[in-house]
Amino acid sequence: MRELFTKLGRQVEQFKQDVDAAAAENADYECPACKARFVVDHEECPNCGSAEIAPREPTQEPG
Ligand SMILES: [Zn+2]
Numbered sequence: 001m002r003e004l005f006t007k008l009g010r011q012v013e014q015f016k017q018d019v020d021a022a023a024a025e026n027a028d029y030e031c032p033a034c035k036a037r038f039v040v041d042h043e044e045c046p047n048c049g050s051a052e053i054a055p056r057e058p059t060q061e062p063g
Contacts, residue, residue: 028055031047
């Protein structure tokens with residue numbers, strides 16, 4: 001049964017990557033230390049542990 005779990009694990013991993021990519025598009029917060037983006041504010045960065053999660057500025061198109 002271990003092979004089944006390995007296969008499921010890969011699918012879950014791919015799903016997580018897709019979700020992360022989609023979330024980054026809509027992220028309102030960013031960790032200045034590691035540039036990780038978050039949809040919700042965190043007290044500290046889950047990625048690097050920094051306590052400085054900052055709201056992102058809306059991106060403006062040049063022109
Ligand atoms: Zn970070």
